[in-house]
Amino acid sequence: MPRKLPEYNAASLADIAFMLLIFFLVTTTMDIDSGLERRLPQWVDPSEIDETPPIKERNIFVVLVNRDDRLLVEGEPTRIDDLKAKTKEFLTNPLDKDNLPEKTVKEIDFFGPTEILTGSAVISLRNDVGTSYGTYIRVQNELVAAINELRDELAVQKFGKPFNDLDADRQDAIKEIYPQKISEAEPKKIGGK
Amino acid sequence: MSKFRKDGGKETPAISTSALPDIVFMLLFFFMVTTTMRETTLFVKITLPQATEVTKLEKKSLVSYIYVGPPMPQYQAQFGSEPRIQLNDKFAQLGELLDFVEAERQARDESERGQIITSLKVDEYTKMGIVTDIKQELRKAAALHINYSARKGRKN
Numbered sequence: 001m002p003r004k005l006p007e008y009n010a011a012s013l014a015d016i017a018f019m020l021l022i023f024f025l026v027t028t029t030m031d032i033d034s035g036l037e038r039r040l041p042q043w044v045d046p047s048e049i050d051e052t053p054p055i056k057e058r059n060i061f062v063v064l065v066n067r068d069d070r071l072l073v074e075g076e077p078t079r080i081d082d083l084k085a086k087t088k089e090f091l092t093n094p095l096d097k098d099n100l101p102e103k104t105v106k107e108i109d110f111f112g113p114t115e116i117l118t119g120s121a122v123i124s125l126r127n128d129v130g131t132s133y134g135t136y137i138r139v140q141n142e143l144v145a146a147i148n149e150l151r152d153e154l155a156v157q158k159f160g161k162p163f164n165d166l167d168a169d170r171q172d173a174i175k176e177i178y179p180q181k182i183s184e185a186e187p188k189k190i191g192g193k
Numbered sequence: 194m195s196k197f198r199k200d201g202g203k204e205t206p207a208i209s210t211s212a213l214p215d216i217v218f219m220l221l222f223f224f225m226v227t228t229t230m231r232e233t234t235l236f237v238k239i240t241l242p243q244a245t246e247v248t249k250l251e252k253k254s255l256v257s258y259i260y261v262g263p264p265m266p267q268y269q270a271q272f273g274s275e276p277r278i279q280l281n282d283k284f285a286q287l288g289e290l291l292d293f294v295e296a297e298r299q300a301r302d303e304s305e306r307g308q309i310i311t312s313l314k315v316d317e318y319t320k321m322g323i324v325t326d327i328k329q330e331l332r333k334a335a336a337l338h339i340n341y342s343a344r345k346g347r348k349n
Contacts, residue, residue: 020221033256034343035340043335133315
């Protein structure tokens, strides 16, 4: 009968594992990257920019942020907390007001002919050089929140599920009704030096 | 003398440590799975703004990072305390952005070049002036897909 092999000492295995563990603790980070996604417009030469926009005033939702981080929405001073409600009103125009965007009827999958805003309706966000980035992101966030809320409401009403749980085709249909059109205009000085 | 007390008192047996490696390995695997490698050393101090409507960046390999913020205290003697741009492992000027974007393109596969996302990691208290300048440079470089990095949280 062969002799039993002697058991080797496993005490230092823990030390080795600890060393590996500490190495990974030091060299890695835990943060997952998240943020607000945007597409910048194509670069146009400043000399070619047409100063008079061909879009009607009522189809633009103008949000200005000055260097003191205060908001001017459609000519009225507004608090950030009220921005979402105003954006939603602009995007739906529930009472067909004259100063809110025009609507057209368009054939959309799953919905049939639907009243949506004209393609030129756009949210225009302008900031000053002195605006703080934190405020800018909060404003961006409110605008996206308004659109996401509208999409969710519509999704629940039509399909009985929140927007994120729908399949790609249905999501596209809803996206067509409430597109995410936020224009970050050419930089301009607003409100003094 | 009590009946139960033994004289001399036996030594307590050593605690078996044979399960310790298993426990440590478990921790090790946990950290290996949940974390990602740190790619650059930050020279600037960044507190990301909070937002509620954030989306996750899916493909890490397609993301290139631009950091903007005030330099860390140990670099402030050299670089001042105004927000600066950091690209890869060094401070950069605005003019170097075009080269940076081009270099990032070259580093990717040809099929992935069109899908590069530029993640802007900007400190909350930075003024928009520098961010707008960066955005203009990115537009010139045709790196149009950007992502304003933000933490999830705080309902406004």
